[in-house]
Amino acid sequence: MTSKKPILGVIADDFTGATDVAGMLVHSGMRTVQVIGVPSGPAPAADAVVIALKSRTNPASEAVEESLAALRWLQEAGARQIYFKYCSTFDSTPAGNIGPVAEALMDALDTTFTVACPAFPENGRTICRGHLFVGDELLSDSGMRNHPLTPMTDSNLVRVLQSQCRGRVGLLRYDVLSKGVEATRERMKELQADGVRLAVADALDNEHLRTLAAACAELPLLTAGSGLALGLPQVYRERGWIAMHGEDTNLPKSSGYAAVLSGSCSTASNQQVKHWIQSGRPALPIDALALAEGRDEAGHAIAWAMSQLEKGSVLVYATAEPERVRTVQATLGAARAGELVERCLAQVARGLVDRGVERLVVAGGETSGAVVKALEVSRLRIGPLIDPGVPWTAVQDDSRSLLLALKSGNFGSTDFFTKALAQLP
Numbered sequence: 001m002t003s004k005k006p007i008l009g010v011i012a013d014d015f016t017g018a019t020d021v022a023g024m025l026v027h028s029g030m031r032t033v034q035v036i037g038v039p040s041g042p043a044p045a046a047d048a049v050v051i052a053l054k055s056r057t058n059p060a061s062e063a064v065e066e067s068l069a070a071l072r073w074l075q076e077a078g079a080r081q082i083y084f085k086y087c088s089t090f091d092s093t094p095a096g097n098i099g100p101v102a103e104a105l106m107d108a109l110d111t112t113f114t115v116a117c118p119a120f121p122e123n124g125r126t127i128c129r130g131h132l133f134v135g136d137e138l139l140s141d142s143g144m145r146n147h148p149l150t151p152m153t154d155s156n157l158v159r160v161l162q163s164q165c166r167g168r169v170g171l172l173r174y175d176v177l178s179k180g181v182e183a184t185r186e187r188m189k190e191l192q193a194d195g196v197r198l199a200v201a202d203a204l205d206n207e208h209l210r211t212l213a214a215a216c217a218e219l220p221l222l223t224a225g226s227g228l229a230l231g232l233p234q235v236y237r238e239r240g241w242i243a244m245h246g247e248d249t250n251l252p253k254s255s256g257y258a259a260v261l262s263g264s265c266s267t268a269s270n271q272q273v274k275h276w277i278q279s280g281r282p283a284l285p286i287d288a289l290a291l292a293e294g295r296d297e298a299g300h301a302i303a304w305a306m307s308q309l310e311k312g313s314v315l316v317y318a319t320a321e322p323e324r325v326r327t328v329q330a331t332l333g334a335a336r337a338g339e340l341v342e343r344c345l346a347q348v349a350r351g352l353v354d355r356g357v358e359r360l361v362v363a364g365g366e367t368s369g370a371v372v373k374a375l376e377v378s379r380l381r382i383g384p385l386i387d388p389g390v391p392w393t394a395v396q397d398d399s400r401s402l403l404l405a406l407k408s409g410n411f412g413s414t415d416f417f418t419k420a421l422a423q424l425p
């Protein structure tokens with residue numbers, strides 16, 4: 001028996017994270033709809049609904065409020081299991097928001113236990129004895145230590161999460177997961193009996209994630225990166241909650257102009273911007289300090305882009321190396337610098353789409369949030385994957401033709417921007 005109601009309700013704390021997890025579900029055979037913000041109308045017919053919030057760096061109380069509003073809508077829609085999706089590098093501020101949001105959702109769902117697992121092995125994020133690795137490096141040695149808004153300087157997830165939580169945080173180790181679903185369930189019971197409310201779960205590979213998904217089938221709340229989602233469709237199918245679906249990732253064709261906007265300062269985005277420039281393609285930097293002086297960087301970028309687009313696609317970027325970001329932040333403060341750049345790139349996006357750009361690649365989670373909001377998008381259809389965690393998507397809410405690829409700062413190969421544009425029909 002399959003239901004028209006969504007089985008799974010996902011609350012994602014940023015927009016690239018939302019397309020990441022929606023892509024994971026679609027490519028594992030679940031009919032999934034991604035909505036931007038908490039919708040007002042009835043639930044779409046789908047197995048899963050992913051609500052994209054821009055709450056990762058908000059004050060914790062605001063993030064909690066928005067997440068609870070998303071939960072209420074998903075409960076109303078009939079979702080059986082709730083999934084709080086955060087970043088595979090556990091991006092958070094000292095105040096949260098992973099812990100406060102997870103605990104507020106637990107209280108609202110009247111549940112006393114959940115897991116926390118940001119692992120995404122396909123993208124090199126693994127967890128061993130509670131420590132998060134990015135490739136071969138500990139999180140705290142990776143480029144994430146220089147993130148403009150959420151620098152991650154501690155790789156011990158039990159310690160990081162405990163500092164954000166009222167309840168006790170424990171560890172579900174990989175050797176238990178390796179023993180299978182029953183052993184994992186038993187260990188989860190023991191942890192609960194010891195007073196643990198949130199268990200950081202190790203995962204070295206996809207098999208660990210599949211075991212964890214199966215062991216958590218009856219939990220009302222999961223908290224994780226997108227990796228855990230790969231195991232869910234199978235769990236739901238085995239229970240007869242959803243039918244088997246072929247992958248349906250066809251997107252409408254588009255022949256309009258194409259542009260890339262990058263507001264991410266991650267190591268990967270810096271390399272991707274460099275690759276674009278070195279291959280001789282047109283690129284225009286945005287100067288954050290000039291923005292603070294009131295210069296019309298957005299207007300200039302739109303005019304420049306329009307002069308180039310007949311010849312081919314363009315890149316507008318604020319992406320900068322850590323040293324430059326530190327200089328800008330020392331002058332403007334991290335939050336103001338971030339806001340100015342996000343607002344500028346959102347204006348550029350709006351201006352370009354109004355002038356005929358129909359394919360837009362956006363690098364950066366906060367940046368994508370600002371862009372998608374400025375474009376007044378309410379729903380996205382998930383298309384083919386460009387790289388793990390980054391699908392093409394199509395705006396679905398009206399008659400306009402607009403394809404978006406929202407790239408997490410940390411994801412994608414060095415040639416991601418050219419690859420993404422080359423893949424389009």
Ligand SMILES: Nc1ncnc2c1ncn2[C@@H]1O[C@H](COP(=O)(O)OP(=O)(O)O)[C@@H](O)[C@H]1O
Pocket residue numbers: 147148149263264265266269288318319320324325328329337338339340341342363364365366367368407408409410
């Ligand atoms: N040159 C810069 N100086 C300071 N902050 C910047 C600069 N360029 C971008 N930013 C800000 O850094 C933040 C990057 O976050 P985000 O877009 O989420 O990227 P990521 O996906 O890498 O985390 C944004 O708020 C963006 O506006």
Ligand SMILES: O=C(O)[C@@H](O)C(=O)COP(=O)(O)O
Pocket residue numbers: 014016017018020021086087088089091120225226364365366389407408409410
């Ligand atoms: O899990 C991930 O790494 C991504 O889905 C994600 O959340 C992206 O966040 P940003 O790095 O801020 O784009």
